[in-house]
Amino acid sequence: MSTEGQVITCKAAVAWEPNKPLVIEDVQVAPPQAGEVRIKILFTALCHTDAYTWSGKDPEGLFPCILGHEAAGIVESVGEGVTEVQPGDHVIPCYQAECRECKFCKSGKTNLCGKVRGATGAGVMMNDRKSRFSINGKPIYHFMGTSTFSQYTVVHDVSVAKIDPQAPLDKVCLLGCGVPTGLGAVWNTAKVEPGSIVAVFGLGTVGLAVAEGAKAAGASRVIGIDIDPKKFDRAKNFGVTEFVNPKDHDKPIQQVLVDLTDGGVDYSFECIGNVSVMRAALECCHKGWGTSVIVGVAASGQEISTRPFQLVTGRVWKGTAFGGFKSRSQVPWLVDKYMKKVNLM
């Protein structure tokens, strides 16, 4: 029986308060309004950004909310005016929208999009600035415009990537955040060339994807840095060629890396969210050309610092959101690359 136009009651993991266990609740999910899509979520993963917001350190973290932003599912129904997806389509919700009409989308210089960010940052939908989630009439905030820790969610149509229906949703759900972020940080943001020496700080999902992207880009060395030595074995499978644990050294980690690489690395990637490590990631780069990419999300209010001379002498400090990929256009491309099991470069 169709649920189109009906309120759906389903299970969701609700974050009632920061730092408190998520609670599986029966949640009401209202039908999609104009420009919105209701999705049956089949698989969702956990990214550190979910944990960051759950911790209460994220000022955009509004409670109670439904977290989750790395998922895959099937369109259940669409609101008025939605033309690019229809019920039954296999999709990946994208926290990084792509409207293709705003100043950002038209700039040709960024993958950021401004169309729905004001609403998603406030935990509501753009149409009426209200939530589609409620529990017995009490509104529950959206998160990052995705809220995938729920059996059903409602997202803006500009935040939905239609993908190959043959793609295994339990695998490609990871193309909702961490994997594209790491790959794109290497290919789009840094543009790592063959033969480069690369340092990856933090060997979680994002760092492992950076390592894989660097390997695919032909890096000669991929130095993995993590305080958890158990991370190295798995990291080798993703292209890390050597491992450094800062806890094994008395010297600052940037000095250790400069000594290991005859003056510094060509590219470094901070995949942790620690502003001290961000400084080390910059300062381990080679004078004259070394480029450091900040991927990690630091707690609100935290600031980075270094001596200006680090930049005056040629080092470049930049950052990335979703690896610079345009979501609706390029997530399907990534899924196709995965399906063809071809070299991702």
Ligand SMILES: NC(=O)c1ccc[n+]([C@@H]2O[C@H](COP(=O)([O-])OP(=O)(O)OC[C@H]3O[C@@H](n4cnc5c(N)ncnc54)[C@H](O)[C@@H]3O)[C@@H](O)[C@H]2O)c1
């Ligand atoms: N910019 C973006 O678009 C984007 C996208 C996804 C995730 N993120 C952010 O990227 C970061 C990584 O996400 P994740 O899901 O891979 O995290 P994760 O928790 O899975 O991995 C972090 C890794 O860093 C290691 N680590 C922690 N402190 C360290 C230190 N001082 N030195 C060295 N290693 C240390 C941990 O042992 C762990 O292996 C988070 O800050 C997340 O919010 C950003």
Ligand SMILES: CCCCCCO
């Ligand atoms: C928009 C940059 C931060 C996104 C973090 C997703 O995990």
Ligand SMILES: [Zn+2]
């Ligand atoms: Zn994420």
Ligand SMILES: [Zn+2]
């Ligand atoms: Zn846009």
